[in-house]
Amino acid sequence: NAGVTQTPKFQVLKTGQSMTLQCAxxxxxxxxxxxxxxxxxxxxxxxxxxxxGITDQGEVPNGYNVSRSTTEDFPLRLLSAxxxxxSVYFCASSYRSELYNEQFFGPGTRLxxx
Amino acid sequence: xxxxxxxxxEISVVEKEDVTLDCVYETRDTTYYLFWYKxxxxxxxxxxxxxNSFDEQNExxxxxxxxxxxxxxxxxxxxxxxxxxxxxxxxxxxxPLNTGGFKTIFGAGTRLFVKA
Numbered sequence: 001n002a003g004v005t006q007t008p009k010f011q012v013l014k015t016g017q018s019m020t021l022q023c024a025x026x027x028x029x030x031x032x033x034x035x036x037x038x039x040x041x042x043x044x045x046x047x048x049x050x051x052x053g054i055t056d057q058g059e060v061p062n063g064y065n066v067s068r069s070t071t072e073d074f075p076l077r078l079l080s081a082x083x084x085x086x087s088v089y090f091c092a093s094s095y096r097s098e099l100y101n102e103q104f105f106g107p108g109t110r111l112x113x114x
Numbered sequence: 115x116x117x118x119x120x121x122x123x124e125i126s127v128v129e130k131e132d133v134t135l136d137c138v139y140e141t142r143d144t145t146y147y148l149f150w151y152k153x154x155x156x157x158x159x160x161x162x163x164x165x166n167s168f169d170e171q172n173e174x175x176x177x178x179x180x181x182x183x184x185x186x187x188x189x190x191x192x193x194x195x196x197x198x199x200x201x202x203x204x205x206x207x208x209x210p211l212n213t214g215g216f217k218t219i220f221g222a223g224t225r226l227f228v229k230a
Contacts, residue, residue, distance in 0.1 A: 105159040110157075
């Protein structure tokens with residue numbers, strides 16, 4: 001199992017450019033999430049999905065879009081990048097389980113918007 | 115509202131010292147999970163422990179121990195005989211049960227420096 005994979009690992013964008021951060025998991029997890037990590041603020045939830053075709057907003061959704069066409073993939077789109085979106089982005093997945101809420105995290109994507 | 119507070123922004127200790135990282139949480143849920151994650155300088159997030167609100171037993175794993183006290187809404191993490199490899203950012207997190215983790219609230223993190 002590769003677990004949760006994210007690409008790219010690093011990205012530099014200019015203001016106004018668009019791009020998609022890729023996230024994939026091979027554990028057949030129903031739940032997937034995107035977080036951003038900023039200094040002194042921990043991780044904040046951007047969007048999440050409870051299954052293919054179902055997505056919802058988290059705490060900081062503005063400027064980001066998501067879709068979930070398959071169980072495995074959960075891409076995050078930046079429509080028009082802004083310097084405020086400079087951050088480290090983590091994708092996570094977890095089982096739909098009554099027992100566990102543990103999330104498995106990808107290695108992160110470090111994004112810089114100039 | 116849910117909230118996780120890690121009041122210690124940075125802690126610096128000398129190797130072999132014991133260190134406790136504090137975590138205080140707020141929630142209206144009666145059932146929930148608490149977590150600790152480690153983020154070493156390489157940047158990945160490493161799961162350390164999960165504790166559910168029904169189980170207030172303290173846990174020890176090697177040099178790591180966790181003290182969960184529901185009465186004070188705290189879930190503190192102690193590293194005994196710290197080592198340089200323990201240098202990392204540590205996050206405490208809270209999640210309602212049965213949400214698959216997507217409603218997890220993270221604290222701001224505590225950066226631990228362990229000097230040789």
